[in-house]
Amino acid sequence: MTTFSLNSLLLHRFGFIWASVLPIAVAGAVEFAPLQAIDPGEPLASIVSKAAHVVPSPRQVAYHKNEFIGFIHFGPNTFTGREWGNGMEDPKTFAPTGLDTDQWCETLKAAGMTMVVMTFKHHDGYVLWQSRYEKHQTIKNSPFQNGEGDIARELSKSCAKHGLKFGIYLSPADLYQIESKDGLYGNGSTSRKSTIPTDPASFKTAPEKVRADRPAGAPLFTFECDDYNRYMLNQLYEMLTEYGPVHEVWFDGAHPKQKGGQTYVYDAWYEVIRTLAPNAVIFGKGPDVRWCGNEAGGTRATEWNVIPLPRDPKDFDWPDMTDKDIGSQAQLAGAKFLHYQPCETNTSIRHGWFWRDDAQQSVRTADDVFDIYERAVGGNSVFMLNVPPNKSGRFSERDVESLRETGRRIRATYGTDLAKGGKVSAPKLQDGDLDTWWEPKDSSGELVITLPSPAPVNRFVFQEALAKRGQRIEKHALDAWIDGKWTEVATGTTVGYKKILRFPTVTTDKLRLRVLESRLQPTVAEVLVHFYDQPPLPVIATRDASGNVTLALKEPSFEGKGAGFKTSGLTIRYTTDGSEPGPKSPIYQKPVPMTDGGSITARSFSAKQQGAVERFHFGPSKSSWKATATSEENATYDAAKAIDGDPGTFWHSRWSAPAPEHPHTLTVDLGNPMTLTAVTYLPRQDKAVPDGMIEEGRIETSIDGKTWTTAGTFHFGNLVNDPVERTHDLKKAVQARFVRLASVKGAAGKPYAAVAELGVLTAPSN
The missing domain is CATH 3.20.20.80 (Glycosidases)
Structure with a gap:
């Protein structure tokens, strides 16, 4: 049998030796290590200090650089x-x-x-x-x-x-x-x-x-x-x-x-x-x-690498950590160990x-x-x-x-650093070495980066000295020198291996990074300045219950101060025949009626560039549809919620005792006979839980609502972590006025069924 001492086992499993994770008694110092043990009743200030001494193992340092x-x-x-x-x-x-x-x-x-x-x-x-x-x-x-x-x-x-x-x-x-x-x-x-x-x-x-x-x-x-x-x-x-x-x-x-x-x-x-x-x-x-x-x-x-653990990592089962806050000082307070x-x-x-x-x-x-x-x-x-x-x-x-x-x-x-050849108010911050760094005496400080000449900029990158000093910065801001004064252009919280600050394009020759809050003294190992030449933004499409399609520009989300993706000067052009929109295609000005369903192809245009082509497919309007179900929890979750065009609402079978088992059925009257080619299913969107996620089921169709035929069976996997709309293509087109979804099995074996939106796709009319 392969044998190890306790220290060698910890070195194999976690990349450190146990002696190096315990508080060092000499002068109250704490050694840098991937793990820190917390003493019973230890004050928060001491825990935060230990958190500032948690550093990655060599394999984790290499992983960051990937x-x-x-x-x-x-x-x-x-x-x-x-x-x-x-x-x-x-x-x-x-x-x-x-x-x-x-x-x-x-x-x-x-x-x-x-x-x-x-x-x-x-x-x-x-x-x-x-x-x-x-x-x-x-x-x-x-x-x-x-x-x-x-x-x-x-x-x-x-x-x-x-x-x-x-x-x-x-x-x-x-x-x-x-x-x-x-x-x-x-x-x-x-x-x-x-x-x-x-x-x-x-x-x-x-x-x-x-x-x-x-x-x-x-x-x-x-x-x-x-x-x-x-x-x-x-x-x-x-x-x-x-x-x-x-x-x-x-x-x-x-x-x-x-x-x-x-x-x-x-x-x-x-x-x-x-x-x-x-x-x-x-x-x-x-x-x-x-x-x-x-x-x-x-x-x-806010992404922390220092994670509080409730027990020794050698006894920990490493569950998924999905909370928004997993490493703030509030979370550290209850830790038994701090782990990188x-x-x-x-x-x-x-x-x-x-x-x-x-x-x-x-x-x-x-x-x-x-x-x-x-x-x-x-x-x-x-x-x-x-x-x-x-x-x-x-x-x-x-x-x-x-x-x-x-x-x-x-x-x-990111291949060109606009600050190269300029000046930084601290040395060795543009040497490509994360093991050289600036570290002020206090828990805050500032750096000034002077560019060789004025230039348009909208990206600022900086990194902490993780391998030697751990992750420390909790809050920061970036200023640009504009019209003879400092103007704040972006803010953020944690930094860690790398922080990319995105902000509206400004023309400047000087930027100022202010570290506002930190666990002990902050470190900055590298600073870089860049410009993103933004192409025209992508287009998104939504449709209301009446069948009207709205086109809009999709802007990436931002955290903290800073945004500035350019929307002015962009036009959206579209087609409905499947062809790619060009400079002479119709300009989008108001919602496009698509009561009977169909496709829209769209892209945005600037004076010199064109954006990516986006294709959207829609089934017939649900405005005249009616839905019934074999089981409903209450009016908030009734069958009508599955066809109301709102992904935030959903039909849910009864979960109060006595909750019925599968199968549950949701029946939709389409109002008129249609030639169906596919059925779409949108799972509940409110939270990542298996309750109501229909993993296996049947699609049944009918002309009169009395005689039913099975049009297909489906199996949708990984619904909880990937709750996007699923499409079940029918093996052959079916003429029907009524569609019935029957649940056979719920995710994680749950006995319930739920539908945020049920839809159909139809064959083009002649």
């Missing part, structure tokens, strides 16, 4: 159109015909990314490498390369070729192992002495037997574990010894289904990772990096983590991706953007176009 990384979801779901598979898919379902991992890496590199993490085993349990431990749900049983394919091998080689770091996602949840008769997950097996890597032929009968073909010199591990943990440990061992170097290991906390009280021996998992991939951070269910708390690209205005754990902001370029189609599935524009980049990377977070390959095994054209334009904007904006 800034923008890629995520790839690929597997059977790509071919079935599901977000979460059920584990029972035919392994031949996975059948890419033109896999091109070089195209992936070339595109992600062009976008400005530094690392790629891929789902080599998602919740369905399908394995995308030549694992010795999976015989059924595996790429070995795929027609891809006659069962000899290995996506991990190809991607790791492409990453090395294109200068990208490589990361792995292994889902602890495994629906195949749960659902299969002989599955290992929750099978009631007892913990047994197991050697990792285990001989596959003796996996159950003699788990202490060593795999004969382990890489030369690779270490052995011995753990007490059950069958499923042994399975996971061997998969980790394969990935970390045969496809590295690995820089991030992603453990998703999602569990579509659990069985048999299965638990995980995370300590053993961490030990294997720390030993075989010492530079890799552990995301999610682990101590290094935490989830941002949403899947929509949302960021906190930065945030990763992850979202997908598409609606959904997996590719579904290139006709209806929406793709984020470069405007959207660039905005998230500035808020995430410039808000003390690492930005992880998922880009799912299509059925051929390539990124689709719209995704590539958006990513390349995003990369162009990043380079054009």
Whole structure:
């Protein structure tokens, strides 16, 4: 068995030695470390002082510098159109015909990314490498390369070729192992002495037997574990010894289904990772990096890396931290330990983590991706953007176009420091070294940055000396020298690894950064000044209950003082025939009536540029529709709320006792017969809870409201974290006046059903 002292175990798991996290008695000093222990009854001032001494581990420092990384979801779901598979898919379902991992890496590199993490085993349990431990749900049983394919091998080689770091996602949840008769997950097996890597032929009968073909010199591990943990440990061992170097290991906390009280021996998992991939951070269910708390690209205005823990991290289970405030002084007050754990902001370029189609599935524009980049990377977070390959095994054209334009904007904006060659009132703040810094004697102070000559500016970047002094700044402001006086142009709170202040364009030759509040003395390690040449803004569309479509400019949200995306001088032009709007297309001046549904294509124009093309599809107006349901909680949640055009209201089945079980039905009278091609479902939008989320159900149609026909069944996965509108395409167009949605299963097994908006899409009229 691999043995460790307490100090060496903590060094392996958390990147520090225990002696360095305790308060140093000499002269009351506190040593800088990734963890600080809090004494019972310790005053808040002392706790805050310790928080100012929490610093990242070397692997976390390297992780911060990644800034923008890629995520790839690929597997059977790509071919079935599901977000979460059920584990029972035919392994031949996975059948890419033109896999091109070089195209992936070339595109992600062009976008400005530094690392790629891929789902080599998602919740369905399908394995995308030549694992010795999976015989059924595996790429070995795929027609891809006659069962000899290995996506991990190809991607790791492409990453090395294109200068990208490589990361792995292994889902602890495994629906195949749960659902299969002989599955290992929750099978009631007892913990047994197991050697990792285990001989596959003796996996159950003699788990202490060593795999004969382990890489030369690779270490052995011995753990007490059950069958499923042994399975996971061997998969980790394969990935970390045969496809590295690995820089991030992603453990998703999602569990579509659990069985048999299965638990995980995370300590053993961490030990294997720390030993075989010492530079890799552990995301999610682990101590290094935490989830941002949403899947929509949302960021906190105040993002702390110093996290209060209620107990020792070696006994902590690392739950999702979704609150808006997780690290303020108010939160620190109840801490038993202070731990360094930065945030990763992850979202997908598409609606959904997996590719579904290139006709209806929406793709984020470069405007959207660039905005998230500035808020995430410039808000003390690492930005992880998922880009799912299509059925051929390539990124689709719209995704590539958006990513390349995003990369162009990043380079054009942040590739030139307008302050270079000027003067800063403190030395070494433009040397590219985060280990040299300015530190005033008090908890506030100011810096003046003089540009070589007056220039238009609208971005200011600065960074703290995290590795040496931790995160300290709590409040700051930026001034510009305009017309002979200082004018405040932006404000903010935390800084951390990087802060990007965005503000209206001003022409100036001098900026002043004021640190207003800090935990002990603040530090600033780097300052940079930039200009973003903003293209015309994207267009958004909304439709009222009468069927009138309103077009508007989409302005990114700002926190604190500072905004200034230019809307003046922009016009919106649109078409309704599917063509791209040009300079001679109609100018939008008032809502466009679309009572019978249809499509609008729009973009904004300035005098010299044109914005991104946006396409919007609408079903028929709901103004004459009527809805009934088999169950309602009360009038606030009655059936009519599902068709009122307001996403903030919703129908909800009865939850008061006695609450009925599934199925619940919502029936809509469309008023007139229509040729239906799809049904749309918007889950409740008020909060991220599974109550009422309809995961599985049926679509039924009728001409007279008496005789019903099943038009299709649906399965919507990951609704709680991704509550966007879902579209269920009917296999064939159906003539109907009545539509009925019947719930079969709720998310997380909940017995309720809810609908914020139910809609239909129709075939074009002749």
